[in-house]
Amino acid sequence: MRGIDHRILVGFALLIALIAILSYLTLFSGAVGLSWSDLSFKGGQYDSVEARIFWQIRVPRLVAAVLSGISLAVAGLSLQTLFRNPLAGPFVLGISSGASLGVALSLLAGFTFGHFGVLSGAAAGALAVTSVVMFVASRFENSTILLIVGLLMGYFIDALVSLLIMGSDAESLRVYVSWGMGSFGRLTFDGIWIFALCTVVGLVLVALSIRYLNAARMGDDFAKGLGVNVRQGRVMVLLGASLLAAASTAFCGPVAFVGIAVPHLSFMLFKTSNHRVLMPASALCGVVLCLAASQFSKFPLNAVLSLVGVPVVLWVIVRGGGLRR
Amino acid sequence: MNLPLNATLLQCENLVIGYKQDKRSDAVGLVTPVDFELKAGEVVALLGENGSGKSTFLKTLCGLLQPVSGSVLLQGKSQWTARERAKFITLVRMGGVVCDRMNVREFVGLGRMPYAGLFDGRNQEDENFVSEALALLEIEKFKDRWLTELSDGERSRVYLAQAVAQQVNVLLLDEPNAFMDIPRSRKLFTLLQKLAKERDMGILVSTHSVEYAEKYCDRIMVIEKGFARCERASDARARGLLDWTEG
Numbered sequence: 415m416r417g418i419d420h421r422i423l424v425g426f427a428l429l430i431a432l433i434a435i436l437s438y439l440t441l442f443s444g445a446v447g448l449s450w451s452d453l454s455f456k457g458g459q460y461d462s463v464e465a466r467i468f469w470q471i472r473v474p475r476l477v478a479a480v481l482s483g484i485s486l487a488v489a490g491l492s493l494q495t496l497f498r499n500p501l502a503g504p505f506v507l508g509i510s511s512g513a514s515l516g517v518a519l520s521l522l523a524g525f526t527f528g529h530f531g532v533l534s535g536a537a538a539g540a541l542a543v544t545s546v547v548m549f550v551a552s553r554f555e556n557s558t559i560l561l562i563v564g565l566l567m568g569y570f571i572d573a574l575v576s577l578l579i580m581g582s583d584a585e586s587l588r589v590y591v592s593w594g595m596g597s598f599g600r601l602t603f604d605g606i607w608i609f610a611l612c613t614v615v616g617l618v619l620v621a622l623s624i625r626y627l628n629a630a631r632m633g634d635d636f637a638k639g640l641g642v643n644v645r646q647g648r649v650m651v652l653l654g655a656s657l658l659a660a661a662s663t664a665f666c667g668p669v670a671f672v673g674i675a676v677p678h679l680s681f682m683l684f685k686t687s688n689h690r691v692l693m694p695a696s697a698l699c700g701v702v703l704c705l706a707a708s709q710f711s712k713f714p715l716n717a718v719l720s721l722v723g724v725p726v727v728l729w730v731i732v733r734g735g736g737l738r739r
Numbered sequence: 740m741n742l743p744l745n746a747t748l749l750q751c752e753n754l755v756i757g758y759k760q761d762k763r764s765d766a767v768g769l770v771t772p773v774d775f776e777l778k779a780g781e782v783v784a785l786l787g788e789n790g791s792g793k794s795t796f797l798k799t800l801c802g803l804l805q806p807v808s809g810s811v812l813l814q815g816k817s818q819w820t821a822r823e824r825a826k827f828i829t830l831v832r833m834g835g836v837v838c839d840r841m842n843v844r845e846f847v848g849l850g851r852m853p854y855a856g857l858f859d860g861r862n863q864e865d866e867n868f869v870s871e872a873l874a875l876l877e878i879e880k881f882k883d884r885w886l887t888e889l890s891d892g893e894r895s896r897v898y899l900a901q902a903v904a905q906q907v908n909v910l911l912l913d914e915p916n917a918f919m920d921i922p923r924s925r926k927l928f929t930l931l932q933k934l935a936k937e938r939d940m941g942i943l944v945s946t947h948s949v950e951y952a953e954k955y956c957d958r959i960m961v962i963e964k965g966f967a968r969c970e971r972a973s974d975a976r977a978r979g980l981l982d983w984t985e986g
Contacts, residue, residue, distance in 0.1 A: 498836070621858070622857065624857075624858050624859045625852060625855065625857070625858075625859045628849065628852065628859050629849060629852060631836075631838045631840075631841065632835075632836055632838050632849075633835060633836050635798075635803050635832075636835075636836075638802075638803060638821065639801065639803070639825060639829050639830055640825050640849060640850075640852040640853055640905075641820075641821045641822035641823070641824060641825025641826070641852065641853040642821065642852070643821055681840055685842075686845065687838070687840045687841045687845060688845060688859075689859070690858055690859055690860065
């Protein structure tokens with residue numbers, strides 16, 4: 415674990431290079447091809463259609479893809495470790511269901527949640543579920559109980575959403591369904607700062623729990639034996655992961671694939687369980703995946719991620735020798 | 740930590756161990772009050788039938804379980820921060836979760852966690868302790884293999900190496916030779932003797948191998964029918980401490 419070995423260095427360099435290429439493609443290619451010269455300012459005004467496309471569509475899309483990639487991957491990784499379950503992710507905790515309920519309330523039942531409308535609805539829903547999960551977490555030591563509670567909450571909320579869907583008109587239903595398909599194109603320039611802030615706070619909470627995450631894989635007693643504050647670690651990881659997942663779900667819709675697949679992908683690449691390496695690695699892999707998906711901006715995000723992502727990830731896992739169980 | 744020879748590392752005063760069934764009912768005491776001292780440089784064997792309370796006793800000593808009553812003092816102190824405690828005492832258990840996706844060296848490196856900073860980094864000193872532990876348990880040749888690929892006996896040595904890398908003063912072991920073959924078990928007990936003598940560690944090891952307990956340990960503690968007794972290993976049989984083994 416000392417220093418950074420060769421494999422890890424090469425891995426990080428590769429991922430960063432990929433991100434650079436994909437970012438360039440996201441910003442400058444698409445329905446309208448752009449170049450640097452289109453982007454010049456005159457007197458602080460956007461002087462062309464091209465510059466407007468760049469600043470109001472392309473940059474927010476890039477930021478949305480990068481931030482969701484980071485937040486979904488890190489949330490997925492930390493929750494998989496916390497629950498010692500390779501299938502865990504932000505979505506099994508009911509966080510996405512909570513966000514969906516908020517969105518459904520705002521789109522289908524006409525509740526308004528202030529300035530950001532749908533987005534704050536999603537955030538409120540995700541936060542509500544998180545607080546229930548946190549309450550359960552503070553009362554029970556057993557992580558499996560949390561997992562069950564999260565799943566049950568998800569079912570309960572999905573039922574509520576389906577009731578809302580029954581009583582809604584065709585147009586709002588269409589908007590709701592389109593939110594559910596996921597997109598990086600919905601983030602506005604104003605929203606960037608909120609999304610970025612949520613991501614940074616969530617990342618800090620999870621990153622401060624690296625010792626807990628590294629020890630937690632062997633169980634809570636083992637972690638305690640290594641002098642780790644288990645209760646605090648669990649609360650911080652849950653809070654951080656929820657925040658990351660909620661922000662991403664609010665701004666880009668429920669995207670389950672990244673949180674589940676990326677931790678496995680980055681383990682296959684880096685062959686370590688040390689979260690000091692695995693966490694930044696997952697973040698970068700998540701960004702690569704989301705940027706790649708954002709190249710197909712005409713199609714629903716979840717469809718692209720699943721159609722392209724599933725075969726790729728399956729290939730990597732099969733070639734990488736399975737899950738080492 | 741350098742301590743004078745024969746210093747008392749761990750001390751139980753009127754310790755009653757057991758589990759709390761739930762919040763309403765009273766705790767169930769497994770063993771009548773125990774007074775016990777573990778000194779630097781000695782290996783004490785902990786014997787008793789299944790379910791007699793050996794594991795409960797060990798878990799209580801290292802702070803994973805609260806005592807029903809009485810207290811456990813480490814170097815005369817009862818209040819320790821989690822991290823300082825982890826540098827002083829650790830419990831090695833054999834069964835339980837086998838961590839997938841972790842190789843042997845990485846796992847042994849976890850033993851250095853009590854000494855690591857906020858982001859769990861490692862320095863050269865940590866690496867040296869890890870290498871030394873790998874060598875001591877003779878597991879260098881599979882240091883790059885996954886934990887899940889090892890046999891139970893091999894994995895037992897990996898768990899021990901992790902505890903050795905942790906550089907504690909008090910080592911508690913819960914049936915470390917449960918999965919080991921006979922030569923390995925003997926090697927294990929000689930290693931425990933060596934660790935105790937050379938590093939002034941206090942070692943308490945639960946086992947069912949009565950013969951190794953008599954041959955390689957300084958004292959024997961027996962938990963039987965809710966009573967705990969402790970004698971020098973050489974006197975244990977004469978004083979009837981092992982009568983229960985004849986069944």
